[in-house]
Amino acid sequence: MELTGETKDWGRGMAEAFSMVKDQAPLVHMIANYVTASFCADAMAAMGARPLMAQAPEEMEEITGSADGLAVNLGQPSEEKYLACERALQTAGNLGIPAVLDPVGAGASGYRKKASASLCAASWPGRAWSGVLKGNSSEIHTVLTGATAHSGVDSVGTFSHLEEEAAFLRDMREKDRNMVILETGAVDKLCWISESGGKDRIFRAAFGHEKSRRVNLVGTGCVTGAVLGALLAAEHKKTGAMPGTDRMALLAASAVSMVSFSCEAIGDGGYGTYKWKLLDALSQPDLGLYEAYIGRNMKWIC
Ligand SMILES: Nc1ncnc2c1ncn2[C@@H]1O[C@H](COP(=O)(O)OP(=O)(O)OP(=O)(O)O)[C@@H](O)[C@H]1O
Ligand SMILES: Cc1ncsc1CCO
Numbered sequence: 001m002e003l004t005g006e007t008k009d010w011g012r013g014m015a016e017a018f019s020m021v022k023d024q025a026p027l028v029h030m031i032a033n034y035v036t037a038s039f040c041a042d043a044m045a046a047m048g049a050r051p052l053m054a055q056a057p058e059e060m061e062e063i064t065g066s067a068d069g070l071a072v073n074l075g076q077p078s079e080e081k082y083l084a085c086e087r088a089l090q091t092a093g094n095l096g097i098p099a100v101l102d103p104v105g106a107g108a109s110g111y112r113k114k115a116s117a118s119l120c121a122a123s124w125p126g127r128a129w130s131g132v133l134k135g136n137s138s139e140i141h142t143v144l145t146g147a148t149a150h151s152g153v154d155s156v157g158t159f160s161h162l163e164e165e166a167a168f169l170r171d172m173r174e175k176d177r178n179m180v181i182l183e184t185g186a187v188d189k190l191c192w193i194s195e196s197g198g199k200d201r202i203f204r205a206a207f208g209h210e211k212s213r214r215v216n217l218v219g220t221g222c223v224t225g226a227v228l229g230a231l232l233a234a235e236h237k238k239t240g241a242m243p244g245t246d247r248m249a250l251l252a253a254s255a256v257s258m259v260s261f262s263c264e265a266i267g268d269g270g271y272g273t274y275k276w277k278l279l280d281a282l283s284q285p286d287l288g289l290y291e292a293y294i295g296r297n298m299k300w301i302c
Contacts, residue, residue: 007298011291014254017231018285022048026068026233030226031055031085033075033104036219039275040073040226046283049230055080060087069233070097070131071225075104075153077115085119093122093129096242098232100132102225105153107142116143122177130178130242131232132252134225137185144168154216155185166202169193178245182228182252184221186212188260189301190252192245203249204301207257207294211264217274220259227282228255253298258282261293 027050032040037053044051054063057080064070070092072085092099103116120143122128133143136155142148144164165181172179173193180192188207193199231251235243243251262281266274 008291008295010250010253010298011294013250014257014294015285015287015291017234017251017254018047018258018287018290020238021230021234024068024234024237025050026230026237027052027066028069028071028226028229028233029054029064029067029088030071030229031073031081031088032071032226033073033222035075036073036222039219040071040222042279043223043226043282044230046279047227047230048283049233051226051230055084057083057087060084061091064088064091064097065095067097067233068237069229070099070129071102071229072099072119073102073104073222073225074106074112074116074119075222077112082115082119085115086124089119089122089129090124090126092131093127096127096130096236098131098236098242098248099129100134100225100229100232102222103133103135103139103143104222106135106139107148108151108153110148113142113146113148117146128175128177132180132182132228132248134182134221134228134252135184136221137183140165140181140183154218158185158187165191169202170200173199178242178248180245180248180252182224182256184224184256188256190249190256192249194246194249195244196246205249205253206299206301207253207260208297208299209260209264210297213263215271217263217271219275220263223278224255224259227258228252231255253294257294257297258285258290261290
């Protein structure tokens with residue numbers, strides 16, 4: 001696919017990606033958080049994936065090792081959970097299983113900040129993990145810059161960190177790690193170094209929203225991470241390989257667009273309505289509508 005080409009190609013690619021999950025029925029290991037675990041498991045099952053939520057450090061090698069993909073969500077960190085995350089990511093790295101890391105509330109405490117940074121750095125023995133760093137704007141800002149001027153797990157604004165983001169991705173590339181950054185918020189943003197565009201060429205795409213959200217819908221970001229985990233797992237199961245950054249970017253765009261489109265489609269429904277509508281959209285996606293949505297909302301940022 002020509003990266004700077006038509007966004008309709010992306011729309012088609014995204015539709016195919018969701019069909020691939022139904023065909024492959026991948027096993028996805030998720031280290032979840034207790035607020036959104038059940039919603040994330042439902043979201044993955046609705047797409048046709050097989051979720052497995054587990055976080056005993058003692059079983060991580062076996063559980064991650066048997067899965068097609070891994071999604072790590074740092075909500076409610078503790079020493080035991082941290083150890084589980086580390087072992088799961090280490091196993092994923094060594095076996096070439098793609099992972100998503102969601103550093104929930106990275107700026108809400110010094111402990112979360114440190115845990116997020118060291119899981120990203122992966123400076124333990126063996127091959128470091130590859131995949132997607134996904135968070136809201138506050139979380140990504142903390143991970144990239146070390147700033148902790150935030151509170152809570154919801155995003156408190158839109159932050160800028162273009163230079164730090166580029167430096168992070170170049171560092172990952174130097175270390176042979178295929179990494180993409182997905183930053184959610186009022187505008188969702190995707191950033192990666194393309195395999196085809198030269199070592200230093202950073203690609204950025206933005207996904208605008210037609211409707212501004214009035215409330216903090218708890219769990220939308222976590223579900224985006226779970227959906228992305230399922231897409232990466234299906235890709236890995238199908239190809240037997242670690243996806244390249246261009247492919248990861250397309251899958252990240254698919255996850256974020258599916259969730260945001262479904263949330264917008266609720267219209268004037270109440271808070272509770274959105275959860276079951278999102279699950280319905282994931283289980284019976286209208287791929288034509290979905291492709292059109294991408295066409296309208298995706299923009300290249302150079
Ligand atoms: N201001 C906004 N207007 C429209 N849509 C939004 C807005 N903020 C977020 N969203 C939508 O919600 C999705 C999740 O983003 P958000 O930044 O709220 O995640 P999060 O804070 O990680 O969520 P959680 O931790 O509750 O799971 C985004 O991908 C986007 O579709
Ligand atoms: C509300 C909340 N607190 C910790 S994790 C979480 C769910 C959204 O990330």
